[in-house]
Amino acid sequence: MKTLFPKLAAASALALVIFVAPAQAADKGEILGNADRTVTHLKHDPAFATAARMMDGAKAVYIVPKLVKGGFIFGAEGGAGVLVRRTGKGSWGEPKFYDMGSASFGLQAGLEQAELVFIINSERALSGIEHGNFKLGAGAGLTVVNLSSGAEGATTAHGGDIVVWTSGTGAYAGISFNGSIISPDKDMNSTPTMGPEAQKLRANLASVR
Numbered sequence: 001m002k003t004l005f006p007k008l009a010a011a012s013a014l015a016l017v018i019f020v021a022p023a024q025a026a027d028k029g030e031i032l033g034n035a036d037r038t039v040t041h042l043k044h045d046p047a048f049a050t051a052a053r054m055m056d057g058a059k060a061v062y063i064v065p066k067l068v069k070g071g072f073i074f075g076a077e078g079g080a081g082v083l084v085r086r087t088g089k090g091s092w093g094e095p096k097f098y099d100m101g102s103a104s105f106g107l108q109a110g111l112e113q114a115e116l117v118f119i120i121n122s123e124r125a126l127s128g129i130e131h132g133n134f135k136l137g138a139g140a141g142l143t144v145v146n147l148s149s150g151a152e153g154a155t156t157a158h159g160g161d162i163v164v165w166t167s168g169t170g171a172y173a174g175i176s177f178n179g180s181i182i183s184p185d186k187d188m189n190s191t192p193t194m195g196p197e198a199q200k201l202r203a204n205l206a207s208v209r
Contacts (some may be wrong), residue, residue, distance in 0.1 A: 032197035034065035062118035097188035102180040
C-alpha cells in the first residue's frame with residue numbers, strides 16, 4: 001500500500017505535464033484560428049446575450065479553445081489559450097499566449113473537451129494573470145462565476161471578477177476552476193503577434209454586440 005501512493009502521484013504529475021503544455025503541439029496561427037472559432041461559437045449560443053453585455057465592459061478576455069479533460073482515477077485539465085486586452089471601445093490589443101492547466105483527483109471517466117471564454121472584469125484579475133503563474137481559487141481573492149452554455153440570464157452583467165463561458169456539457173457543466181494555473185507561454189510571446197489570424201480574432205471580438 002505504501003508504494004501505491006507514490007506511483008499514483010507520479011501518474012497524476014505525468015498527466016498534468018501532458019495536458020498543461022498543449023501549445024508545444026500547435027503554432028500561433030492554429031491557436032488563434034481555434035480561438036476565433038470559439039468566439040463565433042459563443043456568438044451563436046443562447047447565453048450570448050448575457051456574455052455580450054459582460055464583454056462590452058470587460059478589461060480583457062482569455063480564450064481557451066480546447067480544454068481537454070481526461071483520466072479515470074487521476075484526471076487532468078489543460079489547454080493553450082489566448083489573452084486579449086481591451087484597448088478602447090470596440091477595439092482589442094495584441095493577442096498574448098497563456099497556457100491553462102490543473103490536476104484533479106477523483107473518478108473521471110473518458111476524455112472530454114470544452115471551449116472556454118474567460119471574461120475578465122477587474123484590473124486585479126487581469127494583473128494577476130499577466131504577472132504569470134496565476135492560480136484560480138479562493139486564495140486569489142477573486143470571484144469566478146460560471147456561465148454555462150444555454151444558461152441565458154443565469155448571472156448579471158457584473159457577476160464576478162472573472163465570468164467563464166463554457167460550451168461544455170456533462171462533466172463540464174458547473175466545472176470548478178479551483179487550483180487551475182494560468183501561465184504565460186514565454187516562447188510564443190517573445191515575438192509580436194500581428195498577422196492575419198490575430199487581426200481576424202480582434203475583428204471578431206470587436207463585432208461582439
